[in-house]
Amino acid sequence: MLTQEAHDTAFDGALPxxxxxxxxxxxxxxxxxxxxxxxxxxxxxxxxxxHFYGATxxxxxxxxxxxxxxxxxxHQLHVAMEHMAGAITAMQFQDMASQLVNHTARRLRNxxxxxxxxxxxxxxxxxxxxEEAPLRPNPVTQDEMDAxxxxxx
Numbered sequence: 001m002l003t004q005e006a007h008d009t010a011f012d013g014a015l016p017x018x019x020x021x022x023x024x025x026x027x028x029x030x031x032x033x034x035x036x037x038x039x040x041x042x043x044x045x046x047x048x049x050x051h052f053y054g055a056t057x058x059x060x061x062x063x064x065x066x067x068x069x070x071x072x073x074x075h076q077l078h079v080a081m082e083h084m085a086g087a088i089t090a091m092q093f094q095d096m097a098s099q100l101v102n103h104t105a106r107r108l109r110n111x112x113x114x115x116x117x118x119x120x121x122x123x124x125x126x127x128x129x130x131e132e133a134p135l136r137p138n139p140v141t142q143d144e145m146d147a148x149x150x151x152x153x
Contacts, residue, residue, distance in 0.1 A: 020119035027112035034105040038098060045094035052091070056084050099139040106134050 015023070062069065063077045110133035117128040 015115075015119055017119060020115055024112045024115045027108045027115070031105045031108040031112065034101050034108070038101045038105070041094055041097055041101070045091060048087075048091060048094075052084065052087055056081075059084060096140045103134050103139045106131065 059077060059080050062072055063074065063081065109131045113128065113130040117130055120128075122128050
């Protein structure tokens with residue numbers, strides 16, 4: 001059963017200060033986790049790109065060698081180049097994931113800032129700053145990856 005104070009608070013739309021502070025902390029922790037995820041995705045993609053371009057360079061040298069290598073099948077090289085071209089589609093995942101992570105982190109930060117401003121008010125330093133929320137509801141409209149024609153070389 002709700003106390004009168006809890007009942008009044010529940011029905012006037014305001015959160016108790018401790019609940020608001022806990023919720024704000026949770027939103028900030030989630031935002032920080034998304035920032036870490038963003039860095040991990042970025043590092044993994046940088047490594048993948050380095051290996052991708054290294055392998056592509058080696059394959060191109062073999063494919064366009066002035067002296068054909070009898071032990072190397074040109075058809076296999078072309079197939080390998082097609083696989084490398086297909087890898088770029090997978091790397092586009094990082095770009096889409098990065099946009100979604102950044103968008104969600106900005107939304108969480110906005111919610112945490114608004115919650116702090118609305119429940120705790122301004123502090124002695126002045127008005128509480130609220131990071132602007134993203135204007136669009138979703139930065140990436142695509143929800144799956146399909147191979148398409150991609151010109152890399």
